[in-house]
Amino acid sequence: MSIITVDHLVKDYKIIRKEEGLKGALKSLVHKKKESLRAVDHVSFSIDRGEIVAYIGPNGAGKSTTVKMMSGILTPTAGEIRINGLSPQKNRKEVVQNLGVVFGQRSQLQWDLRLGETFELLKRIYRIDDRTYKGNLDIMDDILEIGQIIDQPVRQLSLGQRMRGDLAAAMLHSPEVLFLDEPTIGLDVNAKYAIRKFIKEINQTRKTTIILTTHDLGDIQELCSRLMIINKGKLIEDGSLVELIDRIAPYRQLIVDFYAEQAPICHPSAQFISGEGARQVLRFQKTDITAAKLIEDISKQAKIKDFSLEEAKIDDIIKVAYDQ
Numbered sequence: 001m002s003i004i005t006v007d008h009l010v011k012d013y014k015i016i017r018k019e020e021g022l023k024g025a026l027k028s029l030v031h032k033k034k035e036s037l038r039a040v041d042h043v044s045f046s047i048d049r050g051e052i053v054a055y056i057g058p059n060g061a062g063k064s065t066t067v068k069m070m071s072g073i074l075t076p077t078a079g080e081i082r083i084n085g086l087s088p089q090k091n092r093k094e095v096v097q098n099l100g101v102v103f104g105q106r107s108q109l110q111w112d113l114r115l116g117e118t119f120e121l122l123k124r125i126y127r128i129d130d131r132t133y134k135g136n137l138d139i140m141d142d143i144l145e146i147g148q149i150i151d152q153p154v155r156q157l158s159l160g161q162r163m164r165g166d167l168a169a170a171m172l173h174s175p176e177v178l179f180l181d182e183p184t185i186g187l188d189v190n191a192k193y194a195i196r197k198f199i200k201e202i203n204q205t206r207k208t209t210i211i212l213t214t215h216d217l218g219d220i221q222e223l224c225s226r227l228m229i230i231n232k233g234k235l236i237e238d239g240s241l242v243e244l245i246d247r248i249a250p251y252r253q254l255i256v257d258f259y260a261e262q263a264p265i266c267h268p269s270a271q272f273i274s275g276e277g278a279r280q281v282l283r284f285q286k287t288d289i290t291a292a293k294l295i296e297d298i299s300k301q302a303k304i305k306d307f308s309l310e311e312a313k314i315d316d317i318i319k320v321a322y323d324q
């Protein structure tokens, strides 16, 4: 059952077009030429309860603008958004009560307060009862080790600690929907691991529906069963990563080490890519032959010492998807 529906969503920004050069810039100050920029262009999708969806696209594609409209921060130029049947614009209070939002680039925490004091403030804003608050803090401590940093002023937190604080803050009121805008930006591998673990756990244990915008393709591979790609304001892909791989690059590579140097292997379902010493790289379509059958066939031609399989690289696939 859908928890989020977005129907022909459009956002136009009014921008002032500057003329070139100093003279032009000065002229633009007096005669402001207003133009309209379409950041989101008739985007439609629906998301089921408990899904984790990656919402990705190149810089300036319209991701943050969509998330801001879904969280009620921006008003759409046209189109409709429904979260649990309610409009984030018309029913802001009710929607926000059921929504957690984290912007990786900008903290929602109070800079001058201790982390724990910020949580207390949120408890009052969202009217969270004592039991829920305590229970959620305990869970966040288990997953994000919040206890270690709860007494520290927010301004003293490292980027990774701050992100843990932001995520905990977003979950204190037990929202059913969570929007995460680049939650792993700038984080080291350990911090990224912690954040991904958190996302997985709250999704599994609470069935929280999560929309994740990210440029980190590792986030997608680890977390998201569904991928939506936006480019120049338009939704250009919506499906699983596996489907996208199968469509854009439905091949795999077999790297075979023989006991001795060989002439390039000939096989009707595989293409010889390269050879160096006793190693050869072959490419084959998943739909043509299984890896097991190919290895069996090759082993009839020459003795195999070792082999490994390589899937098409996700970076390459996403690049093709962005460029199409």
Ligand SMILES: Nc1ncnc2c1ncn2[C@@H]1O[C@H](COP(=O)(O)OP(=O)(O)OP(=O)(O)O)[C@@H](O)[C@H]1O
Binding pocket: 013, 014, 015, 037, 039, 057, 058, 059, 060, 061, 062, 063, 064, 065, 066
């Ligand atoms: N407040 C604004 N006023 C005018 N134009 C804006 C405003 N905010 C965003 N834009 C423009 O709208 C387009 C979409 O921006 P948006 O921030 O939604 O992209 P994004 O996909 O989140 O990009 P990034 O990955 O770089 O964060 C861009 O061309 C951007 O310059």
